[in-house]
Amino acid sequence: GAVVSQHPSWVICKSGTSVKIECRSLDFQATTMFWYRQFPKQSLMLMATSNEGSKATYEQGVEKDKFLINHASLTLSTLTVTSAHPEDSSFYICSAPGTGGSRKTQYFGPGTRLLVL
Amino acid sequence: DAKTTQPNSMESNEEEPVHLPCNHSTISGTDYIHWYRQLPSQGPEYVIHGLTSNVNNRMASLAIAEDRKSSTLILHRATLRDAAVYYCILRDGGYSSASKIIFGSGTRLSIRP
Numbered sequence: 001g002a003v004v005s006q007h008p009s010w011v012i013c014k015s016g017t018s019v020k021i022e023c024r025s026l027d028f029q030a031t032t033m034f035w036y037r038q039f040p041k042q043s044l045m046l047m048a049t050s051n052e053g054s055k056a057t058y059e060q061g062v063e064k065d066k067f068l069i070n071h072a073s074l075t076l077s078t079l080t081v082t083s084a085h086p087e088d089s090s091f092y093i094c095s096a097p098g099t100g101g102s103r104k105t106q107y108f109g110p111g112t113r114l115l116v117l
Numbered sequence: 118d119a120k121t122t123q124p125n126s127m128e129s130n131e132e133e134p135v136h137l138p139c140n141h142s143t144i145s146g147t148d149y150i151h152w153y154r155q156l157p158s159q160g161p162e163y164v165i166h167g168l169t170s171n172v173n174n175r176m177a178s179l180a181i182a183e184d185r186k187s188s189t190l191i192l193h194r195a196t197l198r199d200a201a202v203y204y205c206i207l208r209d210g211g212y213s214s215a216s217k218i219i220f221g222s223g224t225r226l227s228i229r230p
Binding site: 006034036044045049095106108 | 149153219
């Protein structure tokens with residue numbers, strides 16, 4: 001089946017620094033990818049839709065200047081958490097829709113755990 | 118998106134069947150019923166989906182009520198590795214690439230050895 005990877009799997013950074021998280025579709029192309037955030041014991045919260053070749057679409061309440069999204073190619077989307085603060089510590093997960101016969105399925109990455117000190 | 122309602126948590130014994138319910142009384146005619154699960158510290162994974170008829174795959178079965186206002190995910194023989202949060206999600210049958218998934222709170226399934 002289709003595979004979505006994320007890098008890094010975990011990252012620790014100091015407050016005020018920026019962190020970039022990569023999301024790749026390994027064996028299929030994705031014109032759209034989705035970014036989620038998940039706090040402990042909570043459900044996934046959709047942050048934004050990443051669109052290849054155009055601007056990302058952010059969900060209400062998500063700061064687009066803080067969470068920069070770049071969909072550089074048909075297999076890569078990046079999320080940059082700028083000037084990270086401890087409250088940004090969370091589990092970040094990306095997903096991409098399948099194609100062809102698998103288009104009804106969303107494929108999720110393994111997640112990136114961010115800890116901001 | 119039409120809303121789904123699931124119990125917050127359920128517990129079952131290993132090697133026994135598990136029935137996870139989901140209510141979706143406002144489902145529209147074009148909505149598919151999808152189930153995803155999230156194992157601890159991992160991203161969600163697809164389990165099964167259906168429209169009207171019951172569905173079976175290697176992971177689970179999906180039983181859909183005749184009026185489609187509810188459905189049940191059936192794990193035929195639970196193992197410890199099935200301990201996860203299970204999400205019941207409705208998705209419009211259009212399935213455009215921009216079709217996003219909004220997660221509810223899901224059901225946290227615990228398996229007793």
